[in-house]
Amino acid sequence: MIRTSISLFVLMLFTLLAAPALVLAADTVCIECHGGQPGPLGEPVGQWRTSVHAENGISCHECHGGDPTDYAMAMSPDKGFIGAPEYADVPDFCGRCHVGVADAYKGGAHGQALEAGAAQCVVCHGNHAIQRANLDLINEEACSQCHSYERAALIRLSLVETDTMINTTEADLERLYRLGFAVDEMEDGLFNQRNSFHRIFHGVDVERVRAETADVQAEVGKISNQVAEIDTTIQERKLWGSAVLGLFILAGVIFLLVRKAYEEEERG
Amino acid sequence: MQPIKMLVDFVDTRLGVRDLYNKELHGYLLPRKVNAWYTLGAVLLVLFKIQIITGILLLMFYVPDSEKAFASVQAIMNDVPYGWLFRMLHAVGANVIMIALLLHMLSVLFMSSYKGRREFTWLTGFTILNLTMGLCLTGYLLPWSQLSFWATTVATDAAGAIPVIGDYLVEFLRGGATVGNQTLGRFFALHVVGMPLILLGLIGVHLFCVKRRGISAPPFGEDYKASEPLPFFEHEKHKDGIPFFPNYFVKDAAVICFFIAFMLAIIFYAPGLFFPESAFQPADPFLTPPHIKPEWYFLWAYQTLKIFPSEIIGLGVQGAFMTFLALLPFIDRSPERRPGKRPLFITCYVLTILVFVAISVWGHYS
Numbered sequence: 026m027i028r029t030s031i032s033l034f035v036l037m038l039f040t041l042l043a044a045p046a047l048v049l050a051a052d053t054v055c056i057e058c059h060g061g062q063p064g065p066l067g068e069p070v071g072q073w074r075t076s077v078h079a080e081n082g083i084s085c086h087e088c089h090g091g092d093p094t095d096y097a098m099a100m101s102p103d104k105g106f107i108g109a110p111e112y113a114d115v116p117d118f119c120g121r122c123h124v125g126v127a128d129a130y131k132g133g134a135h136g137q138a139l140e141a142g143a144a145q146c147v148v149c150h151g152n153h154a155i156q157r158a159n160l161d162l163i164n165e166e167a168c169s170q171c172h173s174y175e176r177a178a179l180i181r182l183s184l185v186e187t188d189t190m191i192n193t194t195e196a197d198l199e200r201l202y203r204l205g206f207a208v209d210e211m212e213d214g215l216f217n218q219r220n221s222f223h224r225i226f227h228g229v230d231v232e233r234v235r236a237e238t239a240d241v242q243a244e245v246g247k248i249s250n251q252v253a254e255i256d257t258t259i260q261e262r263k264l265w266g267s268a269v270l271g272l273f274i275l276a277g278v279i280f281l282l283v284r285k286a287y288e289e290e291e292r293g
Numbered sequence: 294m295q296p297i298k299m300l301v302d303f304v305d306t307r308l309g310v311r312d313l314y315n316k317e318l319h320g321y322l323l324p325r326k327v328n329a330w331y332t333l334g335a336v337l338l339v340l341f342k343i344q345i346i347t348g349i350l351l352l353m354f355y356v357p358d359s360e361k362a363f364a365s366v367q368a369i370m371n372d373v374p375y376g377w378l379f380r381m382l383h384a385v386g387a388n389v390i391m392i393a394l395l396l397h398m399l400s401v402l403f404m405s406s407y408k409g410r411r412e413f414t415w416l417t418g419f420t421i422l423n424l425t426m427g428l429c430l431t432g433y434l435l436p437w438s439q440l441s442f443w444a445t446t447v448a449t450d451a452a453g454a455i456p457v458i459g460d461y462l463v464e465f466l467r468g469g470a471t472v473g474n475q476t477l478g479r480f481f482a483l484h485v486v487g488m489p490l491i492l493l494g495l496i497g498v499h500l501f502c503v504k505r506r507g508i509s510a511p512p513f514g515e516d517y518k519a520s521e522p523l524p525f526f527e528h529e530k531h532k533d534g535i536p537f538f539p540n541y542f543v544k545d546a547a548v549i550c551f552f553i554a555f556m557l558a559i560i561f562y563a564p565g566l567f568f569p570e571s572a573f574q575p576a577d578p579f580l581t582p583p584h585i586k587p588e589w590y591f592l593w594a595y596q597t598l599k600i601f602p603s604e605i606i607g608l609g610v611q612g613a614f615m616t617f618l619a620l621l622p623f624i625d626r627s628p629e630r631r632p633g634k635r636p637l638f639i640t641c642y643v644l645t646i647l648v649f650v651a652i653s654v655w656g657h658y659s
Contacts, residue, residue, distance in 0.1 A: 082580070202573055203565050205370040205377065266561035270554050277550030280543045287540045291325070 053093035055085040072154035088118070115145045125224040133228035144171060158223065160188050179231050184222075187238045190245050191219055197252045206255055211248050218244050314538075322534030323541050324510035330400035331508070331541075332548040333393055339549050340390045341496070347383040348485065351376075355435065357481040359474040362437035363575040381560045387429050388567050389556045391590045394422050402621075402642060405630040406509045409529070410522045412622040414502040419619050421495050424488060429588060431484035434477060440569060442576035443585045445480070446472045454604035471578070507531075512630035519629045586657065593649050596656030 052060070060070040073079050078088075086093040091106035093099065100106045110118040116136065120127025130136045135143045149162050160181060168177040194215055198208045218241050225237045305311045323331070354373050356365040369376035398418070401407055407415035434445045449466045453459040468475030507529030510517070535541060559566055571582045587595050598607035617624070625638070632639050 203568070203570065205380075205564075205568070205573065207367050207371040263561050266557055270557040270561065273550045273554040273557065277547045277554065280547035280550065283543045284540075284547065287535075287543065291535055291540065 053084055053086060054096050054099050055089075055091070055093055058096070058099070059085075069153040072152075076153060076155045077157045078155060087122075112142075112145065113139055115147055119146045125220055126227050129224040129227040133230060135227075135229060160184060176229070176231065180226055180229060180234055183231065183234045183238060184226055187222055187242050187245070190242060190249070191215065191222065194245055194249050194252060197249070197256075201252065201255055204259070211251055214248050215245065218248075318538035318542075319536045321537040322531045323508055323537055324531045324534055326511045326514055327508070327535070327541060328511055329544065329548060330396075330404070331511075332545045333397040333400065334503070335545040336549050336552050337390065337393050337397060338496070340386060340393060340552065341492075343382060343386050343553075344390065345489070347379045347386065348489075350379045351383055352485060357435070357477055359437055359477050359576070362435065362477060366436045366438075378560075381564060382556070385556055385559050385567060387432065388588070388590075389552065389559075390425060391429065393552065394425060395590070398422060399646070403632060403639075404509070404512055405625075405632075405635070405638075407622040408522075408625070408628065408630055409506075409509055410526075411502070411506055411509065414499060414506060415622045416619065417495050417499040417502060421492065421499060423615075424492050424495065426590065428484060428488050428492070429590070431480040431488065433588070434472075434480045435484060436572070437477065437576045438572050439574040439576055439580075439582050440571040440585065442472060442578065443571070443581060444587060445476065447585060448587075449476075451598070451604060451608070454608060456605065473578075509630075512632070517631065519631065519634075521628045589653065589657070592653040592656035596652045596659060599656075599659065600652075 056070055059067055061067065073085070078084075084093065085091075086099075089107050089109075090104065091099045091101065092104040095104075098104045100108070107118070116127050116130055116139065120130075130146075131139075135145070137143075139145060149167060150156075150158065163177050163181040163184075165174040165178075168174050198212055198215065202208050202212075221244075222238065222241045225241070226234050228234075301310070351369060354365060354369050354376065356362055366380070369380050371377070401415070401418070430445075430448065434441045449463055449472065452462040452466060455462060464470065466476070467473070468479050505528065508531070509529065510531065512519075567588070569586070571585065574582070586592070594611055597611055598604050601607040601610065627635075629635055
């Protein structure tokens with residue numbers, strides 16, 4: 026009986042990992058209320074769940090204000106509730122977080138013509154289903170809704186190389202991160218360069234884009250060089266590791282051959 | 294050669310090492326038909342030694358404090374010379390030990406080597422398996438990553454399902470209401486001192502049992518006969534057997550080399566095999582990562598708990614199975630050991646393995 030009890034206790038200890046995973050932290054009151062509503066009042070919740078904001082834990086109240094923990098005060102102006110901004114107020118609305126991009130936008134052709142109805146943030150990026158920005162946002166179909174595509178095409182062409190470089194480096198850093206390498210500093214550097222890069226083209230000035238992307242490329246290149254150094258280290262480790270691995274396999278085979286000799290001796 | 298002979302003579306006249314060699318190594322005879330599965334004990338001894346050595350090296354740089362643990366592991370991986378190698382050997386080694394332990398247990402079961410008054414050998418071996426899983430569980434928390442934190446939170450939370458004492462047990466395991474610095478402290482102490490000391494003692498007892506009772510001959514071949522054990526103690530001798538050293542030792546050495554090569558292959562060619570993304574993120578008590586899964590050897594238990602409507606039923610089923618396995622030598626009293634003559638046992642054996650693999654795969658993809 027005692028042995029059974031001990032076995033059970035030991036089992037309990039060792040099967041502790043077996044419980045189902047905890048669910049994510051409770052949703053905010055915004056999501057609890059709007060998530061169940063039909064039509065325009067509920068749709069934003071589903072759209073937001075697919076967004077880059079949701080992916081990074083940016084919830085409703087962080088843009089729209091209000092108290093996300095209190096049903097009664099959730100939409101109270103006293104708690105900073107803003108609701109949906111007017112068309113011309115959107116750049117300032119988004120610019121509270123995306124400061125550099127907002128400044129660049131305001132100084133550019135779109136920002137200068139905002140009052141006349143020029144494109145602002147959500148025209149290109151969407152609102153609740155907002156995705157991680159990429160060059161595909163600059164396309165003939167979208168830009169041609171307001172103006173001809175030539176200038177946008179030139180800007181896009183100037184951006185491709187840098188954008189590819191940033192994306193490749195980002196993928197490399199992710200790969201090194203999954204191998205246990207400390208890449209925090211490099212990631213911070215790349216994050217800054219990506220922000221600078223985004224700032225540049227939100228001004229929609231072709232000459233400025235061409236001039237300033239070179240600086241971004243130089244900085245991203247430094248990070249790429251660090252990645253290359255780490256890759257060289259990985260290759261060296263793999264080389265030495267393969268040699269040691271080969272030695273162990275060779276030693277194993279030799280031991281087996283010796284054993285075979287002993288087996289013949291044992292039979293004879 | 295003269296200086297070596299002089300040295301051996303010097304030691305022999307004081308400790309009788311030649312006599313020891315003749316009796317315990319060359320004179321220690323193993324069954325003539327001993328097969329490769331019998332090498333797994335030696336493989337495990339070497340793997341445990343690697344764990345101790347790499348563990349001591351990691352201990353020199355690891356800081357068991359929730360504020361510093363993650364950074365110290367990062368430093369081991371990036372700044373300490375060869376720290377990455379010691380850590381990978383330790384982490385991958387733990388998984389390879391589990392593979393070797395399971396193979397060892399399965400081979401003992403297949404050949405019914407637990408029979409013939411070998412209950413103590415089986416029980417100590419089974420406890421070693423469970424204790425090793427405990428070492429894996431406690432070691433899992435130490436890097437203080439998201440995976441460590443949440444796996445331990447979920448794991449300790451499951452103990453709450455036990456009636457009456459559940460809540461107390463959870464608090465006892467965590468050292469508080471939630472997983473925190475106090476949990477890290479007690480898991481660290483258990484992982485580096487408590488459990489290894491018990492493990493070393495158990496390995497000693499296990500080896501003593503093996504040596505004292507004698508190695509069981511493989512139940513194969515025409516000359517094998519099933520026989521009832523005698524009612525008194527008997528050391529199973531193999532008079533026409535082969536010397537352990539050097540005849541069988543070289544086979545031990547070969548399989549040990551292959552296991553180490555397997556471990557190195559994972560370290561250099563698939564280093565991320567046992568490390569999900571959350572293993573590289575520092576612990577954040579306010580952010581539960583999605584898809585937290587236990588290590589592969591706990592997946593069967595993880596999924597079993599999800600199959601049943603309540604956790605206590607799942608825990609009960611697991612407890613019943615593990616208790617049955619622990620007491621198998623007391624339940625299975627037939628002297629027959631030949632797999633071909635035990636169709637019911639072998640059918641259950643194969644089906645159980647298939648069910649375990651299927652539940653584990655289900656757990657992985659659920």
